[in-house]
Amino acid sequence: MLNFSNNNLNNEGRLRTVLDVGCGVASFGGYLLSSDIITMSLAPNDVHQNQIQFALERGIPAYLGILGTKRLPYPSRSFELAHCSRCRIDWLQRDGILLLELDRLLRPGGYFAYSSPEAYAQDEENLRIWKEMSDLVGRMCWRIASKRNQTVIWQKPLTNDCYKEREPGTRPPLCQSDADPDAVWGVNMEACITPYSDREYFSSHCYLLAFDFYCS
Template sequence: MMLLEENQIAFHSQDGLIFDGVKDYSRQIAEMMGLGSDSEFFQAGVRTVLDIGCGFGSFGAHLVSLKLTALCVAAYEATGSQVQIALERGLPAMIGNFISRQLPYPSLSFDMVHCAQCGIVWDKKEGMFLIEFDRLLKPGGYFVITSPISKPPGHATSSKKRSMLTPLAQFTEKICWSLIAQQDETFIWQKTVDAHCYSSIKNNEVPLCKEGYDTPYYQTLMPCIIGASSKRWIPIQNKSSSPDLSSVELEVHGKYCSTQIIFLSLHPCF
């Protein structure tokens, strides 16, 4: 919650759907993952988090306090920009969406993707939004969604909301994600650590992409799995053996980052 206190803006621990405070929410996620507290995220392999539609940045700020790297990505807004607020709080953030194109990050880049009331319609584009999350997640990484539509079975939920959740639940099975926990309005899926799982998908509904699709440029969203044959396919629990990005990958993405900083600094909203 953003409040004006005297001549300063204060960010209290309420953000969007996180009613019980960001610390309690973060701890809830950790416990749903089987951890004792959110202070164990790092040891569990969760070190880089992509926060989609990040509100006032309270969740990202809390993750930073836990020594994690959290990046906010939100769509352009003419007023009340979430990205502007996050940047002014000193948090990494950028304007972007993946309605038609991939986000400008290498495959297998994040340990967790977090989506709290991010407004994505999951049955659009035949599951390609989830395929993009799969591309970005490292093996064994987590997808966390908190939304009124994600109430567990047995709760009173309108037929419209159930119809919105069903495609999400069905499609995650097709891309080898496992639902590991659900509590209240929060669901957590975990990406497979077995790259061969994709080739065993029934009827080849989500095929593997051909070589050459995994490039650092703005590719259109792909209806196929990227990264399964990468040398960087290493579960997040095995961080010590993870290879670094190649010099080519570092060069290209470094150029993008510097360009993005210039873009943000010149943007009229900033």
């Protein structure tokens, strides 16, 4: 759907880290493995019993987790693509807090692939949800990168420019400038947009050696 060159799913190595929320038995992560894409798949222990155990037995990275109230255990900008297929998460709840957590986790220009009845069904309720979600992601400065059949792929912005152009008072607000977007352990999610830092950390001048980062 994103028309990468040669139909190469990992986009010549530019798309390597994926987060699959509500993964079931992690079939999506399994599918992407052969394209050299690592997917972290997560789902809670609920009526879909033993789904994480099934995923692990298939050799697919997965862990028990839930998009609920605490941040997922990853610093901001960790993933190039987030995915939710029929995950039945109410993305509109609590001022869009769960969608804003995905936004925190996505890299600049990162994608959210969403496959759910709201993206295609024409009944009154699904149309209402689709309209409200479209309004919310529009205010978050996401744009539709592709939409086909039951799937929409949104892309978050590359810079802070769109955030700065929003009308004063637009919701969701930007997070406080002194908030640390990378603090995650036991930290509550917040219903705010994580803007990009002016600081260029993890630039191309940094490299990993013996588990330490060195920057020139």
